[in-house]
Amino acid sequence: MLRFITSRTLQSLLALFVVITATFFMIRFVPGGPFTAEKAVTPEILANLEAHYGLNKPLWQQYLDYLGSLARGDLGPSFKYPNRTVNEIIADKLPVSAELGALALAFALALGITLGTCAAVYRNTWIDYTASAFGMIGISVPTFVIGPLLVLLCAIHLGWFNASGWYVPADRVLPALVLGFAYAAPISRLTRGGMLEVLHQDFIRTARAKGVSEFRIVTHHALRGGLLPVVSYLGPAVAGILTGSFVIETIFTIPGIGREFVNSAFNRDYTLVLGTVILYAVLIMALNLVVDIVQAWMNPKVRLEG
Amino acid sequence: MCGWSRERGLPGNGGDHRGPPAGPRVGVRPTLPVLLLAALLAAGCGRRDPAVDAAPGQASAPQLLRLRQRNEPVSLDPASTALPDEFGILRSLLEGLLLPGPNGGPPEPGAALRHEVSADGLVYTFHLRPDGRWSDGRPVTAADFVASARRLLTPATAAPKANVYFAVQNARAFATGAITDFSAVGLRARDERTLVITLEWPNPRFPATVASGPWLPVRTDVVERHGRHWTQPGNFVGNGPFVLAEWRADQRVVVRRNPRWRDAASVRVDEIHFVRFDNGDSEDRAYRAGQIDATMAVPFSKVPAYARERPQELHRLPMIETRYLAFNTRLPALGGSARLALALAIDRERLTERVLQGGQSAAHRFLPPPLRTPESGTGAPHLSFNPAEARRLLAAAGYPGGKGFPRLELSGWTHSQALEAIQQMWRTELGIEVAIVIREAKVHLDALRTGHFEIAFATAIPDVADPAAMLGDFLSGAPLNYPRWSHAGYDAAVQAGDYAKAERHLLEESPIAPLYFNSKVFLLSPRVQGWQEDGLWARVYQGMSVVAPGKR
Secondary structure (H helix, E strand, C coil), X not given: CHHHHHHHHHHHHHHHHHHHHHHXXXXXXXXXXXXXCCCCCCHHHHHHHHHHCCCCCCHHHHHXXXXXXXXXXXXXXXXXXXXXXXXXXXXXXXXXXXXXXXXXXXXXXXXXXXHHHHHHHCCCCHHHHHHHXXXXXXXXXXXXXXXXXXXXXXXXXXXXXXXXXXXXXXXXXXXXXXXXXHHHHHHHHHHHHHHHHHHCCHHHHHHHHCCCCHHHHHHHHHHHHHCHHHHHHHHHHHHXXXXXXXXXXXXXXXXXXXXXXXXXXXXXXXXXXXXXXXXXXXXXXXXXXXXXXXXXXXXXXXCCCC | CCCCHHHHCCCCCCCCCCCCCCCCCCCCCCHHHHHHHHHHHHHHCCCCCHHHHHCCCCCCCCCEEEEEECCCCCCXXXXXXXXXXXXXXXXXXXXXXXECCHHHCCCEECCEEEEEECCCCCEEEEEECCCCECCCCCECCHHHHHHHHHHHHCHHHCCCCHHHHCCECCHHHHHCCCCCCHHHCCEEEEECCEEEEEECCCCCCHHHHHCCHHHCCCCHHHHHHHHHHCCCCCCCCCCCCEEEEEEECCCEEXXXXXXXXXXXXXXXXXXXXXXXXXXXXXXHHHHHCXXXXXXXXXXXXXXXXXXXXXXXXXXXXXXXXXXXXXXXXXXXXXXXXXXXXXXXXXXXXXXXXXHHCCCCEECCCCCCHHHCCHHHCCCCCCCCCCHHHHHHHHHHCCCHHHCCCCCEEEEECCCHHHHHHHHHHHHHHHCCCEEEEECCHHHHHHHHHHCCCCEEEEEECCCCCCHHHHHHHHCCCCCCCCCCCCCHHHHHHHHHCCHHHHHHHHHHHCCEEEEEEEEEEEEECCCEECCCECCCCCECCCCCEECCCCCC
């Protein structure tokens, strides 16, 4: 196990290095720069700005400087927000996205697993069809349609919630629901599939023969195996959901990190682009590792090897 | 990685495994999962938290004005900000020597009570108010303005809007590092309350420059004490009618009435919330839900509905902004009279009234109405829609009926429907074809700057309300001279201040084709009174009030 974790960590570090290098150079080759604006700055001012941020040095020198400060855990200053560093921006915004993501994920898991399990247990009944219809709708209708619809209904017509913002606890409800629905749909489909497979295996038949109640069979015997596909889906999904959603955060005006993924690229905020990419890459790698370990625990057929 | 599909989270496999017929039997009754689900949904759609009602303002609460903020301020430092709506926040916290005048009129007294100009128009003397105070109680002095200017012009500060000071003698030389002695720059505090400014050349519109955002003063000692954290609430010291109370990144900036301000009694609003939205539809929904009192823009598609249903809340404000087409004059096909032919073949009324429909007005010349000087009133330069003349000019340029004219690229970063309309007009009137290319904003702007375009959609917004600031973009070799156009007569006319003559050269030579003057169409709650905003987004908050705070 230890050997597996060490080797995977080393592999991840190598991949991370490649990601950082590729991102560093790719964003630099995109036309336009951090100081390109509708009202262009004059050449002498541009020279001052570039000197201020070290952009007048050769690119390889900037790359080495960046790696050096990265080794010290410093993601550098933001080019767009001169009074803030990338570390501060991530520390400020990641918790917001993570909070929304955690709420949405809890909702998605509760709803998705319940629906998927019910659909599998009552296969080919109205329950199954309803759950499957929900799954198809959830996958097909994008959040930028569901979000504004819910706002129109719950915020403007019924007045239950604020239309946007992130000030009071109730502001979490609508975005968490919308984001949760988007994840609940695939989770319910995966759960149904996984459960169907498990429910037909011999050990379930044995349990039934022994007179175990159907409820106990589902909760104590089938779920552990039936949820395997969900667990492998959750690795990247959790990384995605915790690092925020550009669409949800834009619709509901939530000050999360998700918007920065897109806006930093639009702004050519080189260091912030790199910071968000590194954050996402590290999360993906860490969570995939966790998923592998959890799967080994859940499924005796999987063995971790170095 | 972060596209639409990211939160749609497509599953790894279909999820519907085919297996032997399932045998769900007795055990759990179907009602149990249904109940479970219902409980989950009920938990989500609970009753509204009472705190929500408190957030937008209670009946007994002080006067609260909630405005939409488009851009997250990069900083609350006039040396770092560049966008008009960032200066919009700063104007509540800081007060310049002069304030923008109402309805684009001449600037009004601000921190300076009065000013005089020398006979040669080169020296401006500003007399500061005796009762000017910073929010920490210290008097506002002429030395504060000199220190602020010095900080902003220092090359290491890297202020994006340092050019707004370049009218001052030697300011450009100091900003580029050519000279390092600030005493050579034409800014001097004669005594505690007298500021003397010497210009490079006379400019009767100089007061408009002084009223602009980059001329807002800062307390350089506060900047030094707190470093880059000086713009945080608690550290910020200003001389404006409001003080900084809260700044939550990407959420809102809250400013509160400054009890120490020189004329605090005249300020009616107790608190202003600048609420961040980067999406026009979200902003629109928040306005309808009563969360903000003023929007920044109404989505074009919703303008007719608001005009019908809430005409008293829909406002239109002409902006000092001209949208135009830049012709790359280095291309042989765009070298001569073909440019004017293309400019004359555009039906601007049709463009604004039938295509855009967002309150813009047709631009038959380059300078927007607020910048026109009286001397250009008679025989004003005018570019009309004249297809016959356009065809004649195109033939004279060697392309009769559009024959042989190359298929050029018409590029832009937004408003593709306007470009499509122009494409159609040129096809119908001149028989020429252009290809439309829509690029991401910064890619397009970079192409404009580096000259890698053929015909490009562009916008002109001056830093200050001064025709010279707008026409200066097309001087030979100017950095914003995207068409790479050079005309000795034009350069001389701009420098001599004969803007009508300059504009006539600009229209006859057509390195650009003006399309329309932009306007701001926004929603303003009837509860807000005394709204004052000019064509460059500069607001004066002192006269505003909110009649019945709270929800509508």
